Amino acid sequence: LSANNKVxxxxxxxxxxxxxxxxxxxxxxxxNVMVSWLVHLVSPSI
Incomplete structure (x- = not known):
């Protein structure tokens, strides 16, 4: 996150x-980029 200045x-x-x-x-x-990252990182089984 810090590399992309999104912290x-x-x-x-x-x-x-x-x-x-x-x-x-x-x-x-x-x-919107942050939301997309989160959506794609969360496991569907959760």
């Missing part, structure tokens, strides 16, 4: 920007 998404220090903020789309894209 803040897990430790809670990266908060979602309001939709009017210029970085909202960037935040949303990174968040």
């Amino acid at each position: 803040k998404f897990f430790d809670g220090s990266m908060q979602e920007h309001p939709s009017s903020h210029p970085l909202h789309a960037t935040w949303r894209r990174c968040n």
Whole structure:
């Protein structure tokens, strides 16, 4: 995670920007990457 600069998404220090903020789309894209990683890492048997 630190290699991809994504630790803040897990430790809670990266908060979602309001939709009017210029970085909202960037935040949303990174968040979607993190969700995708989690979905694909979790075992279906859980």
